[in-house]
Amino acid sequence: MQKDELLRKVIKKKTRFVVITGGVCSSLGKGVLVSSIGVLLKNSGYSVSVVKWDPYLNVDPGTMSPLVHGEVFVTDDGAETDLDLGHYERFLNIHLDKTSSVSSGQIFKEILDGEREGKYLGKDIQFVPHVVDAIKNRLLNFAIDKNVDFVLVEIGGTVGDMEGIAFLEAVRQLKMDLADRQLMLCHLSLVPFLSWANELKTKPTQHSVILLKKAGLMPDSLFLRSDRKVGEKSKEKLSIMCGVHKDLIFESLTWEPVYKLFLDLQQQDVNKRIQNWFSIKKSKKADLSKWKKLIKKIEKEKEKITIGLIAKYVGSNDPYLSVIKALESACYANGYDVDIQVIDAQKIEKENLKKGTDIYEQVKKLQGLIIPGGFDKRGIVGKILAAKYARENKIPYLGLCLGMQVMLIEYAQSVLKITDASSTEFNKSTKNPIISLLEEQAEIVKKGGTMRLGKFPCTIIPETLAYKAYKKKEVWERHRHRYEFNNAYKKTFEKSGVVFSGIYKKKDLVEISELKNHPFMLGCQFHPEFLSTPLKPHPLFNEFIRAILAKKS
Ligand code: GLN
Secondary structure (H helix, E strand, O other): OOHHHHHHHHHHHOOEEEEEEEOOOOOOOHHHHHHHHHHHHHOOOOOEEEEEEEOOOOOOHHHOOHHHHOOOEEOOOOOEEOOHHHHHHHHHOOOOOHHHEEEHHHHHHHHHHHHHHOOOOOOOOOHHHHHHHHHHHHHHHHHHHHOOOEEEEEEOOOOOOHHHHHHHHHHHHHHHHOOOOOEEEEEEEEOOEEOOOOEEOOHHHHHHHHHHHHOOOOOOEEEEEEOOOOOHHHHHHHHHHHOOOHHHEEEEEOOOOOOHHHHHHHHOOHHHHHHHHOOOOOOOOOOOHHHHHHHHHHHOOOOEEEEEEEEOOOOOOHHHHHHHHHHHHHHHHOOOEEEEEEEEHHHHHHHOOOOOOHHHHHHHOOOEEEEOOOOOOOOHHHHHHHHHHHHHOOOOEEEEOHHHHHHHHHHHHHOOOOOOOEEOOOOOOOOOEEEEEOHHHHOOOOOOOOOEEEEEEEEEOOOOHHHHHHOOOEEEEEEEEOEEEOHHHHHHHHHOOEEEEEEEHHHOEEEEEEEOOOOOEEEEOOOHHHHOOOOOOOHHHHHHHHHHHHHHO
16 A cells, blocks of 8 residues: 555545654663553543564564563564563563564665565665655554554663664654644653752653754653652653643652552542543543553562572563563562562672582572573573472472473483584584474575464363463463474383473474463463563462462472
């Protein structure tokens, strides 16, 4: 469809767009704010979907280090996306797809592929109109496809970043192209407190609004990120200096638990004022009762469970964001708090998990162990030692993707006495490739987007731990891996007490493994954490926590 026709359709549909930019610095919680506005709108009865625009040049974050970019979140259709999509899905209880994640890399690729195909014969390709049109067209197509009342758009990065210019220009043009009051621009900016001056400062926000104005954009609303109340005086000042009506200047404070932000935004009438801005006269109020209940549960004084996350990417929790969120939700649902200790697998390896070492003392106190996903050899020996510890000491263990592979390698080495058992990912020439590549993967040389990605069905075998957790014969789970359990070893494992309790029937692939003589030692080849939400924790995480509690009592 041509741009004009797309525009006509979207104007006719009256889709409303809320675009959120960030100012001053990163890590202000744009993703959380976007999701929170979404929660208010959704719980008021509107249909909502979300798009993230990422200005970086990678096609997707799939090939970036989790320490640089945080977790790679995977959608049902197998897109490798920014972790903010996880926030959107968890808060809004919706499933997004690849069209919700747009990067500059994708836009340039689309244009350059088109150029090679001859789409632009005779023309020179320019930022305006070609690059900006490609961005606009994707958003308009998204609005038509999703057919929702509100499309929320988060622009990654900070206003003023060189990479973000094309996206800001797309917003500037869409403001002209669409009907009046069809696109609202909200700007989230920092209001820091200077302890030595005992004052909150509005100047950084003023400057970041100047940067927006330089890009031809006037914000319709400001969200002020601060860890203390901003107050009327500062809002008045910002209203005058930035040209934003005071009624549309809100605070976005630091809340614990973060879900309290919904209540605070509702208290500030954000929901009503956004609806009014869009000329919805009879604004609707959000029903936040389920969230209120959850907050009450979280805030209640309760006992803590200590869980070890045996990690490879240490220094920030972002690489394991969904795992941490899934663990927290499952603990709260069972009436407990959680203390998640992120333990460096390489430290375990270095100290060989020997009795008397500091690391042994730390591991000894854990009530449950999680081995999350990961790639490459680094930290593997430490993870195997941790799995051995959990198996021998009957500590509940949940292995996620790599965590299942580690669990089976450890079992093969220690119990089946296949001492050189390994994955061909870590040891290409092993004589016992317990974990290996399928033929279809062996031929792949390109790295981006070529793993087994997205949702696949998994048949659950009755009378297993997995069945106890799911209470269903078939489930769909999201994958992101290249290697699989090697079926040549299946019988040997089964004879010795390993149960393969989840199978992808079509290709006869092992999806879930568990040990018989253990309270809960279960690994899955997929990533259940991507489908866990605060209001509905994932069954496998739930069962893992229950096993810890059963052992405790
Ligand atoms: N590296 C392993 C594989 O590719 C596991 C991947 C993961 O944990 N996501 O199969």
